Amino acid sequence: MLAFIAAEIPRLFTIYNVILLAKAAVTTLSLSAVGCVVGLLCGTLLTLARMSRRRSLWPLKALAFLYIEIMRRIPFLVTLMTFYFGAQVLGFNFSPLEIAFVSTSVISTAFVAEIVRTGLQAVKASQIEAAEVMNFSVWQSFWLVRLPQAWPIILPPVFGYFVLFIKDTALASQAGVLELTQAAKILNTKGFSASLVYATVLLLYFVISYPLARLGGHLEKRLGTARHSRSRRTV
């Protein structure tokens, strides 16, 4: 059996198939990346709503809280299928890729919001008070003081989440998105052995994810020691 599968290998790695896999790998990466970038933007907005001290904003605060707590308790596959079938039922003509981008963004917003909240809250209250007594507006103290101090705390775990999320995007194959897992299914239907194509794709995921995970750990160590964003001058 092994010899039989080994004989398939040269046939599997034709230019055409390699391009298919490379394109699929790019889609896999971009699904997670888009999710995280949108998550960073929307998650920050949600967190700001949630942390706001203005009384009149309470409905927004409650919504932000519920969104974050609820979305983190729904399987990605279920969210994806809700959008996938929901778009069909409502008659929207979205491509599978668009559906997947929306789903990854909706989910990662909730997870990244929690990371952003932890980072923003790690900035000492006394820093914000110092800005406040010097007449910084809420926005000015956010942009000039809180965010610049929070981002070195926020970025490493967001990157970590991005790496974790790469693996979850395998589920996008269920909506017909041509990412790595779907590429494996396609190659399988073209007659390649299931064991060969899925093992190949498994390896590809590893080759993508492992160095990024290591890089994330490295990033965490480096940004963790330097509290300010500019390079440290030796005095």
Next chain:
Amino acid sequence: MAQLDIRGLVARYNDTTVLDGIDLAIDRGEIVSLIGPSGSGKSTLLRVISGLLRPVKGTVSLAGETIDYGDRRSLRRARNRLAIVFQQYNLFGNMNVLRNVMVTPVTIKKRDRREVEAEARTLLEKVGLGDKLNAYPDELSGGQQQRVAIARALCLKPEILLLDEVTSALDPERVGEVLDTIKLLAAEHMTLLIVSHEMAFVRDVSHRVAFMAEGTIQELGTPEQIFDAPRIARTRTFVSRILGHRTAA
């Protein structure tokens, strides 16, 4: 008319009353020092004046205008006239020394950048930090950070300057420099409210001294009166303990 007029001020943290009826009027150009045991509410008084803690009773007036702490416009006007140097300095950790001093005049008060930079450099030179303009707060000693905080406050050109434990982290040789700076401010008719444990410094610069304990001003008088002839026993005990401690050290 007093420049800073505090009447019947009461403030609480949760359920504990920290300021229990403070009355204090400070004239323009006057220097008043607050002394008292730790936990007596000195920092809290400065926090209430600068609007970081809403008083539950009483009023604070600046140049005749009572601050309405519930009204953003009123609070903004008051904060434009005062500056505070915190006990923990609270320099912005993401900005270097020069930017810490310049950010408010340039970004918030919209003053001319070059003009502000020249002033900031002069001020930092004056407090002995001309060579640390590009350093970040976490690269400085406590005393250095405190001097940056003083420069930052002065660059705001406040009418009233609130200083919390201002000499506590300074090296002895720097105390003199900071002292001179503060005396210069007095000559320019800046109104100062200073919290300090440095009795020689307090005696030297203050026009009046207030002794605080348990959230009230127990005794208020000239430095001579408070240090040499306190009227109440509590002041006498505190002053003699502090003076004894200082000479021993």
Next chain:
Amino acid sequence: MHYVLHYGQITPYIPYLLGGVLISLALSILSFAGGMVLGLVFAILRNEGGAAASRFVRGYVAFFTNTPQLVQIYVIYFGLPDFGILFTPFMAVLIGMTLNAAGYLTEILRAGLASVHAQELDAAETLNMSRLQTLRHVILPHLFRVTMPALTNQYILMMLGTSMAAIFGVEELTGRAFNINSTTFRSIEVFTTVAAIYVVVTFLATILLALFSRWAFRARVPVI
């Protein structure tokens, strides 16, 4: 575009869906238990085994935490038959989830084991405890006390992960949602109902695990 939601059409299926919850729970609990056993063995091997054992565990963890669980199950369910090894969908998913969980749980437990202090072990030695007694009375209670929040989190993620069993035809909660969807075509109603069930179930699980940790290990686990 005009679409009226009809949750009424879903209500008759609620007992059917709740039956699916039981299968999801079975999958998550069994794979968590299996993952814990493997993870504990791996964590001990990693910390105290020889160089080869340690290298094996590191490789295992790196591999299983850097590849998707879905593709791991694909290999087991579709790939192994090439070698004559066949599993039912439920077994394939259970094995995949267990092996995957073992990777993550090894990391959690290893960090927990590393935090058992030398003093505690010294104390156990002076009390003349055997190795097994030390494990039972000193190491394990400490281990669970410090790792319970991370373990709870991992269990919740695994509960959500059981939904991919539907892809292999297991009729757990999501699988049953697919079934109802294909007969009623009430997609939005079906999937939002199922989403709500996941939210409620994982929330209850968090509370139960928090209470259990408090009672059994005096460990504080945040509920939200």
